[in-house]
Amino acid sequence: MTTSRPTRIAFVVFCTLVLLYLILPILIIAPMSFSSARFLTFPPPSLSLRWYQEYVGNAAWMQATRVTLTVAFLTVAIATPLGVAAAYAISQSSWRIMRVIHMTLLLPLVVPIIITAVGIFFVYAKVGLVASMTGLVLANVMLGLPYVIISVVAGLQSFDPAQEMVARSLGMNRLRSFFAVTLPQIKASVVAGGIFAFISAMDETIVALFISGGQYQPLTKRMFTALRDEIDPTIAAISTLMTAASFLLVLIATTRRKT
């Protein structure tokens, strides 16, 4: 399309500014985390690893990191098979009830997270799961399931179910034909779904604020509490590490999906 030159320049400038607004806050954390100053200044007066040492040397932060990683890995280990099984059922069946089930499984994306968090807190308080590892993992499995299901349902859409039929007509049972024929072809979407469930568990904050406590507090809960009190540059170091982990995982997920 041809538009007048000034209009086009104004458009490009506007878009550049909006993109800067989106990306700058994320880019600014890393240099701050390598600052030697006690207070946040930009640009940093001199470079140091002080805040990373503070993070690694602090027992509470380390314990929180262990909790976060344990929760995230267990979440993926549980949510991925459950989500793949459900996604398979959803895309194979034309039964009306399956559509209702499909929508129900996506509920965690629709219900405002604060309501979910408080509701889970009430139930956990009754059954004694507050401040427990089990409770934390279960909640994150629930929150991560929709990501696995959306990703795998999309992956199965481009898969021809006739292939599995062929394998079964050749004598394989359903389970074997799924693992031998279907799974290899939807592997990328399964991996992507699992990775998104991992990131979701790693970043989850609000449910953890209500239900976690004692020695089972994830990183995000400790960060949130620390941010309420004062701005500790240690959080810049942790944020940088978390962001790097997220980006790396998304990169793996998206490049695998393409191939």
Add this chain to the structure above:
Amino acid sequence: MTGSAPDISLRHQRREQLTMLALALPALLVILLLIVLPVGWLAWQSIWHNGFTFENYRRIFSEDIYWRSFALTFEISLAVTLLALLLGYPIAYAASIAPRGWNIVILALVVLPFWTSVLVRAYAWLALLQRTGVINQLLRQLGLIDEPLALVHNTFGTVVATLHILLPFMVLPLYATMQKIPRDLLQAGASLGAGPVLTFWRVFLPLSLPGVLAGCTLVFVLALGFYITPELLGGGRTVMVSMLVSRNVELYDQWGAASAVGVVLLAAVAAIFFAVSRFIPLDRVLGQK
């Protein structure tokens, strides 16, 4: 056709259905136990306290603090939605008309913040906006201001950070819709003598409206229940509905009141989704997340 053939196929179909149900069951159980039951419990608790009571609802509809919070939440959500549309539409448009390569760069810049922890982004905005923050330092060094501006711990800071977090939810559905608009239609408009501006207004914009609706719904609904940014950047004065819920639980131990506020919020979200689903399929709205 023989009499038994449909019978066998019917039984086969039954078995197939049950197998599929069994496969979906574990995931369904997790969802039922960890979100349906808790939210149901919350709703029950809002009307049951040693017998039926509407006291919680009477209170939130009569007490000033609740009204003000609902009004503020609505205003902030509306402002964030309109700003997101204003900033997001040109970005989505740019991504949809940009040559290959450039559109990937634009989309990457939109998606990267999307996959960064909300907490990390709230922290970044605190660092940028506070009195001794990066922006105030910069403005002072440039000699534009003498006193630091109050950019955070107020509604302004809340809106800036919330908008930042929700903007991708506007751009992605918009882009998905714009990408599907056939280019021949635009060329047809041009060949019929319409200038680029007229083609945009009469052809492109109307065709992108489903994306506008999907994006606005998503952003508005997410803003209604937002918690982290108002809590960390609102400075205690910007009390949004989600904070009413958490304060009633944590500070005042008023589970009934917290539940009633939660139910009202949930009802609002459900009503919006229901209204929107009459215009566009809901899975298209949610598929963007």
